[in-house]
Amino acid sequence: MRDFNGQLENEAATLHIGRLLAAATLEGLQAPDGSATVIHLHGELGAGKTTLARGILRGYGYEGPVKSPTYTLVEPYELDRRRIYHFDLYRLADPGEVEFLGTEDYFAGGNLCIVEWARRGGERIPSADLEIELWGEGAGRSIACTAHTGAGIEMVTEIVKKLRAGVDV
Template sequence: MSALYRQLTLRDEADTVALGSRLAAVLTPGMLVFLQGDLGAGKTTLCRGLVRGLGHRGAVKSPTYTLVEPYDNTVPPVYHFDLYRLGDPAELDAIGLRDYLDSEHLCLVEWPGRGDGVLPPADLIITITQVGAGRQADLKAVSLRARRALAALDDRLSGAVT
């Protein structure tokens, strides 16, 4: 199965949050989403839009120091990982990574490269890069369910995110 790609222009932070909210409407429990990009690219901002799009009303912070932030009050529940400070991929086994990866939760992983060799393959890979004053989001659907999600996302794209 070949991957499905989408490339979106994000003019500002509001566009990044809006993309996260739109993704919330199409992603399904059990999916693993990798978020790639430089520091300050907007990975956590996109996660904030996604988690709020799933019903969370509180703060959405980067779990840089805790490695994982659970959002059990969303539908589906979300585990948000930030592996930036991970010293060794083997540490993921120590925190019980496999227990987090189940069919009931949506898992968002920032800095997935730091978990190489331990993390399973992603369903969806989102790479955010700075382009001028804005950002570009490249979405690559690897699994069948991510392909379906991106196809559904097309129907929801209008307004700020193009």
């Protein structure tokens, strides 16, 4: 399955989708070439991108604070099962600034890279396995997921399968 669209009625629903994404990436999902699994998060300020990233990290068992790396540009999370890098490129003035982050190391080695505002990085940010768009006002949100690779298709398929089965992670 390549696409998934849905409604997230509140923050808890956004966190739940994040945990489902984590479960999908935990189940042996690794790029065959050893590169990172890449998820791009799109949406306006306050759309829920960081909340979704928090849900993914919670799904991996991380219980510490998860803040938007708006000022640091990247937050690393060294977890037992995987390294996760959470990027927020909102403050980039030019895509060339990505070079100073040393992204070659982040986007390799089977890591999971979650990138908010990925379009601001231009072609210097690897293409997404999965792109997620969030939008809406108030407590509710809409979500649209689009897979671009086999890994992305596996993620979308797993999410939909678990939602239909009523799986709570």
